[in-house]
Amino acid sequence: MSELLAVNSLRIGVEPVDVELDDDSGILWTSLQTAFPGCSGMYYRDEGNDCKKSVRFDGKKFLAPGGSWNNRQFYVTLSQKCHAAQGNIAGSNYSEATKMFERNVQAVQRMLAATGMKIDMSHLSKRKTSREHRDSDERPPSGISTPVPDPIHAIKERSELLQSSQRDLTPLEQQFLDLARISTAKDQIIESHRQEIAKLNERIREFDKEAKHRNAQLETANAKIAAQEAELEILRNLGGQFNESKETAAELRNNVEQMTDELKTLRAKIEQLHKENEELRENNEASYNRNRELAENLEVMKTSKEILSKELNQLRPFAEAAELMQDLENVPNYIETLERNKQLLEENETCKNEIESSKKAFIELQNVHYPMAEEMEKLRQRNEDLEQHLSHVDEEIKCLNENWAKELRDKQNEWDQIKTDAEAELFSLRDQIAHLQNIVECASREAAEQARRADELEHNIQEIRQKTTAAHIKKQDELTRKVRTLTEQLEEAESRVAELNVLVTSLAQDAHSSRRDIADLL
Known part of the structure; x- marks a missing residue:
């Protein structure tokens, strides 16, 4: 049972991070590095397509594909190397830069060997020796086997050929152009140092010749007393x-x-x-x-602003009262109608009372004829x-x-x-x-x-x-x-x-x- 419940694998995820966009709707490389240290790029996938598509990078920021970041999910590629690390290699120190240059030159040698050119770069790894060793090196060599082509000339021809082409250069060819420029500058510096060393050696030989000549003159003076002056x-x-x-x-x-x-x-x-x-x-x-x-x-x-809004709320009831005043134009007619209705009701009530009294009088007249005449007079008077x-x-x-x-x-x-x-x-x-x-x-x-x-x-x-x-x-x-x-x-x-x-x-x-x-x- 314990073997069945044993865990053989564990899924580990990277938490998504909202990265702020730049003014021109781009993502700065520093912002992405801050959110994902060690990342080396960005990519995304379209709907219905499992193929990865990289996000364009102009050296400083990532640009939106198609001018918009919407309707896509973007991912970062995690690795040890990144753009920032590549940009800081040359500034670490001189020894590391020299080692990197020698490795690049060796890579260029291997690439040029495929084209049939043989370049001798052994002078790059030479070191200064002692003065006695330099003196011994002044002796001419016994013989030269085969002429070695000029590496500067070969690299220049190759770089000019790549620059004259109208197509986009591959990263390796671009690196070759950079190495060609670096190699040309370094060879020029080395050549200038060689010329200075040659001038110094020439002066040393001149000093030696002059010393020998003076020694000969001194020996001549010792041999010839007549040449004292x-x-x-x-x-x-x-x-x-x-x-x-x-x-x-x-x-x-x-x-x-x-x-x-x-x-x-x-x-x-x-x-x-x-x-x-x-x-x-x-x-x-x-x-x-x-x-x-x-x-x-x-x-x-x-x-x-809050105080003004409170004053506005206090003034709103007055506005509502002003709106109600517009309905008061029909008030007099309404009051007059009520008063006339009231008067008509009173008259109606009075008439009803008189009709009742007339009925009673008529009944009495019918009952008593005599008193009726008197009552008639009264009624007339009344x-x-x-x-x-x-x-x-x-x-x-x-x-x-x-x-x-x-x-x-x-x-x-x-x-x-x-x-x-x-x-x-x-x-x-x-x-x-x-x-x-x-x-x-x-x-x-x-x-x-x-x-x-x-x-x-x-x-x-x-x-x-x-x-x-x-x-x-x-x-x-x-x-x-x-x-x-x-x-x-x-x-x-x-x-x-x-x-x-x-x-x-x-x-x-x-x-x-x-x-x-x-x-x-x-």
Whole structure:
């Protein structure tokens, strides 16, 4: 049972990461390296196709396939080598670069061997030997078997052939062109060093010949006493040459002092660059404080916007009341209709009462005829009274109607005035709200512009920092190379001065011995 439940494999995944796009919708190589350290490229697959398709890389960033990153899933390729590592190989140190160059030259030799060309690059691995070994190497070789073709000429022909072709070069051919340029530059440097060494060897041979000639002259002076004046002239010449050698030594000392002054000047330039870096740092702090002030102003504008929105909410009930006032135009007619309806009901009720009383009187007249006449008189009188009363009621009703009409007209005028005032106030409030909205929009635009300017300032500060760092590194490298070159020149000058001192010492000893021999002869 334990064997069945044993785990023989484990699936390990890489977590997906959202990488921010650049301004031109590209993915910077540094951003991808930050998200996936050790990655060497990107690829994707189209729907219904299992074939991988690589994402285009222009040396700094990955470009969107077809101009869009949508509707695709992208993957990264993990490996030990990457673009950044390839870009940093040449800057590691000199020994590693030399080893890499020799390996590349060997690869070029193997590639050129396939084309039938034989190139001897053994001189690249030679080292300096001692002075005695160089002297022994001055002897001419016994014989040369076969002529070796010039490697510089062969590489130039091959590079010109590749450059003249109109097709796209393969990575190997592009690497061959780079190696050809490097090899040509290095061979030129080696050739210039060889010429300088040849000149120095020629001067050494001239010094040797001159010393032998003077020794011969000294032997001739020892053999021929009659040539004392010529020997003295030769000694004078030797003294003049000794003075010239002193002047040469003084010139060399002056050159050393000039180089020392140049080193001091370079140090002063380095200090100036440090001061400029400090000034840039202070400017960065000032821009940071400015961004913070802009952020505070933005918060104040947001607070004012909230206060204005609260005032707008308070004004909305007045606007709703103004809208309700528009429905009040039919109120007088409605009130008049209610009053007339009420009057008609009262009259109807009065008529009903009179009809009831008339019925009762008619019944009584039918029951009692006599009293009926009296009652008839009463009724007539009462009818007359009622008619008079009704005439008075009609007048009163007309007066009431006139009063109600006047009051309604007054109320209508008051409502019209209130409505006009409310509409005017509503229009003014709307104008104020529109003005406040414009102010808020302007404040929002200014805040967005300030934020954009802050981003631009931060981007410019980062670019200035990068440029300052690159310039500082470049200046340091140039200073290091110049100091190394000056040190080598100083060592070479010291070696030449030492050789000249040895030569002068030997000449002085020879002159002293010749004087002693002349004195013995005299």
